[in-house]
Amino acid sequence: MSKRTVEIHWGKHHNEHVERLNKHLKTSAFYGHTLEEMVKATYNNGSPLVEFNDSSSVWSHDFFWESMQPNGGSMPKGGVLDQIKKDFGTFTNFKDEFTFAALSIFGPGWVWLYLKKNERKLAVAPTQNAISPLVWGDIPIIGLDMWEHAYYLDYKDDRSAYVNNFLDHLVSWHSVMVRMMRAEAFVNLGEPKIPVA
């Protein structure tokens, strides 16, 4: 991901959402909510309120930058890798599913690795426009922006090169680990090892 792309994506697109959100907040009834709460509340079960677009975009872009790191990619380790293998079969299957979902989106959207709270397993899903798994109550673990502005300068229309490079060189498995650890406070992913007295 080129410097130019990050400069414009973060400095202009993301920033514009932040500024517009702040403008909404001057008069919004949701002032005082945490950002996550605001995204869920303003999604309003599918009839989004005016603040949804900007609040969700701010949240998702923060999440996106933190889903990457310099010299990212390669493989996750330990518990994260085990969970991925458990829920996708193999790490390659996960990558294939993630890529397929990313390329299946009609129009602007995002692709997510997220934790399903009720089923207690990881899954991949694409979303439209500014929607994220927050709106349906699940826990995002990786978010990749599939809007054209995210990749066009670097890859033109070659979306699969963009997604492959993200998975192979950018995704931060360290962030994933931290997010999974936090998620385990809300979702019981395994049986506890209770020592026999």
Added chain:
Amino acid sequence: MALLRSIAISSNKTITLAPSARALTTTTLPPLPYSYDALEPVISGEIMMLHHQKHHQTYVTNYNSALELLHTAMDKGDVSAVVGLQSAVKFNGGGHINHSIFWKNLRPVNAGGGEPPHKKLGWQIDTDFGSFNALISKMNAEGAALQGSGWVWLAFDKELKRLKVETTANQDPLVTKGATLVPLLGIDVWEHAYYLQYKNVKLEYLKNIWKVINWEYAGEVYEKEAQ
């Protein structure tokens, strides 16, 4: 695109399709009426080439595939497959329709691009918007405000006999906003239409594109429908 089939209604609850001679006509990418760099400096040759050869071509290719799958599903009477394919047909077919109109909406400056409309369309614009500039401002404002991807249209309502500015999301064609709406002009506000040149400054793209708009084409469509 002609689909020949006979429909036999066997009871008031089921409709049986008797597959007779069914012609599968594939769509093809229409050629541009001008060279890729003919709209510079308003729209770069690079954008025009990618837009036509990659994006529009992809819609055409994927529409043809979706159509083939649709025919197979229909022949088998697979209702859920037919329904499942609708979004692919709408998206790719819409993309083809919209872009085919778009290439005709643009014209190089030295061939009359940007020349404001005169005669009947000009008067209709003054009647419905107050002035030509008011129309431009409105279209720019709606295009700029559009979140995500989509199109901004100058439409003629055949029934109400008046012009209207409309927007559609993604590749939804104008008719999805009203069956009586006829597209006179469509401006693509997907990021791929301007990003390489204008980056995030969509409004700059919108302000500039008027320099290469083909009002003659819009006028022809209008006069044909307004009779």
